[in-house]
Amino acid sequence: MNRSWWWLLDNSAIIWVVEDDLSTQRLVAQNLKAQGYRTKLFDTAEKAYAALRAEPLPSLIILDMLLPGMSGVDLIRLIKQNNAWTKIPVVVVTVLSRQESIGSQTEAAGAFWVNKPFDANNLIQTVQDVLASVGQEGHTSHG
Numbered sequence: 001m002n003r004s005w006w007w008l009l010d011n012s013a014i015i016w017v018v019e020d021d022l023s024t025q026r027l028v029a030q031n032l033k034a035q036g037y038r039t040k041l042f043d044t045a046e047k048a049y050a051a052l053r054a055e056p057l058p059s060l061i062i063l064d065m066l067l068p069g070m071s072g073v074d075l076i077r078l079i080k081q082n083n084a085w086t087k088i089p090v091v092v093v094t095v096l097s098r099q100e101s102i103g104s105q106t107e108a109a110g111a112f113w114v115n116k117p118f119d120a121n122n123l124i125q126t127v128q129d130v131l132a133s134v135g136q137e138g139h140t141s142h143g
Helices: 022-034 045-054 072-081 104-108 120-138
Strands: 014-018 038-042 060-063 090-094 111-115
Touching: 014 022, 014 045, 022 038, 022 120, 038 045, 045 060, 045 072, 060 072, 060 120, 072 090, 090 120, 111 120
Parallel strands: 014 038, 014 060, 060 090, 090 111
Antiparallel strands: none
């Protein structure tokens, strides 16, 4: 049986939202939950990084670039450096353009881009497209 899509149906995909603006964080989480996804919320990249080292890996990470302390750019670099994490898709949600941020380095890390302010339907469609494109690899287990 081809199981590349099974986790889309059983709602087991876990999406981490790394966003310091709590209203944006809540908006993203509410929209994801409405689509049946489970979410875990982080207000700093440091907390998300610590969770990567200690918890089951997410199916996808939604990441703001402008965070206090460690930036989204730094977190992407750390993800890219760890072979156990490199297949985790990252959707960057930011006010920055690709040129203002790290551009080619983000793309090299496999990141996808959604600009703020964002349309919730566009964000959900991006998440669904990314999860579908990675298939079963997007649903990872303990790392």
